[in-house]
Amino acid sequence: MGKIRMDERGRVLIPLDTRERLGLKAGAEFELVQADGVLVLKPVIPEPVRVESKRQKWGREAFLDSGEATFGE
Numbered sequence: 640m641g642k643i644r645m646d647e648r649g650r651v652l653i654p655l656d657t658r659e660r661l662g663l664k665a666g667a668e669f670e671l672v673q674a675d676g677v678l679v680l681k682p683v684i685p686e687p688v689r690v691e692s693k694r695q696k697w698g699r700e701a702f703l704d705s706g707e708a709t710f711g712e
Contacts, residue, residue, distance in 0.1 A: 645651050653663065661682075668683040 640657060643651055669680040670683055672679040672681055
């Protein structure tokens with residue numbers, strides 16, 4: 640990865656190629672972990688959101704055969 644430098648305000652820039660490779664976007668949150676003189680940034684992975692339907696029973700349209708599925712125009 641190489642060396643990076645902390646600025647006078649304590650900010651560290653993660654290089655673009657590293658951010659892209661890791662899928663990091665602006666606003667990503669990290670947990671800062673210190674162990675044996677080493678700092679580790681661990682991305683905070685949000686909890687999945689459970690979504691429920693108000694529908695009581697799924698109809699045939701919810702389970703199309705592969706030949707019936709539409710993938711755009």
